[in-house]
Structures are given as C-alpha cells and as structure tokens.
Amino acid sequence: MKNFRTFVFSIFLGLILTACASSPLNRRQVVLYSDAEMARQGISSYRQMQAELPQSNNQREIQYVQCVANHVIAALDEDQRSGSVWEVTVFDNEQANAFALPGGKIGVYNGLLAVAQNQHQLAAVMAHEVGHVLANHSNERASQSTLRNIGVAAAQVLGVSNATMQALDLGTQLGLFLPFNRTQESEADSIGVILMANAGFDPQESITLWQNMTAEGGARPPELLSTHPSPTSRMAELNRLMGAANALRQSANAAGLNPDCIR
C-alpha cells in the first residue's frame, strides 16, 4: 500500500511539474492541455453559441464591431495572428458583455455598446478579452479544476480523513481559485491596454470605460466584473501602465495606424 501511495503521489507531482509554463508576463502557470486541444474546444463552443444564441442583424453595428476587432487583431504578433482564424460575432443581447475563446473566436453582446461609448472603449474590452486568450487563461482554469479533481481522488486513495478532504476542498477554492482569477484579470488588463495602444487606439479610454462601468452599476459586464479586482485598483493599475501605453499609441499613430471605426 505504501508503494502505491508513493506511486499516486509521484504521478500527481509529475503532472504538476511537467505542466508548468509561463504567461506572456512571465508568471509561472500550470497548463495541462495543448493549444490545439484548447482551440478545438473554443471553436466548438463558439459554433454552438452561434447556432443557439440570437445574433444582431444590424449591419451598421456589425460593421462597427468588426472594424474595431480588425484593428485589434492586426496589432497581434505575427504568430498570434496567423496561429488562429480570428473571428468576431455580434450577439443580440442586452447584457454589456464580451468574450474571447481559444482558437481566436471573439463574441460581443450588443448591450456592451451602451457602456463602451466609442471605438477606443470597445477596443479596450476586446483587447482585454483577447488578453485572456493570449495568456492561456482558459487552459489554466481547466487545468486547475482537473488537478483539483485529481488531488481529491489522490487524497481519497491515500486515505486522508474527511476533515482533511474538506480543508483541501476549501483551500483549493479560496487559496487557489480566487487569487488566481484576480491575477488573470489584471494580466488581461495589462496585455489588453498594451494591445489596444499598439493598434492605435487611445489607452486612456480604458480608464474612462471603467468609470462608465462603475457609473452603470447594475449593467456592469458580467465577464469584466465577475472576478474581483475592484474598479479602483484596476484603474490604478492601468494608470501605472499609461505612460508606456501612450508612447506605444503614438508610435502606432505615427506608423499610420489610426483606427476610424464609425458607429
């Protein structure tokens, strides 16, 4: 039995050690799935949403969102851009929400256009969502829940008490998930503000966007506010990056990247 315990434990440990990677901001990550597998899952969920959720048929709205998306996508690194077939869909839904899935699939709910009041603010949201994809956050989230399940199963095999099991359960939820999500959100904010600036959009508008959302209260985008850094701390963090972001935007504008997406 002892050997078996060691065996289970070493598989668990091996899984964690072999799965380490780094985010674009050089944070260590545990990712268990291949990019191809994540892309396959992302694309399949996207097709399902396209089939099941109502889409906007307002051509003006669609062209506007597509225009902003094109500029954001054009600012990606070559391998990021050509590594996926990037695509945007405007869903007809009053929620102020947007998402991006592995495999390069972006969704915007047209309710977002009431909160993101110009092309720069819409770009800020999209670049944030794309930031989650670039930083492999879905993979990380999926891997955490897989590891958690394996950890619980391993603990059962190892014969730990119920109290320990509950502590483990609570620990993974409180100790791993929440802080991780907070980290992921600020990572997406940082990647997003740089990406939108590289596309030639005004990064300062990302802060105005947060002010709009705070003012909106009940109409806050669920994705953007689902996980936890307070708007104040997010705005402070964005402010910290503003000098660098402004410089990137100026270079982009000087290089002829001047988005002019008309609502």
Ligand SMILES: [Zn+2]
């Ligand atoms: Zn987010």
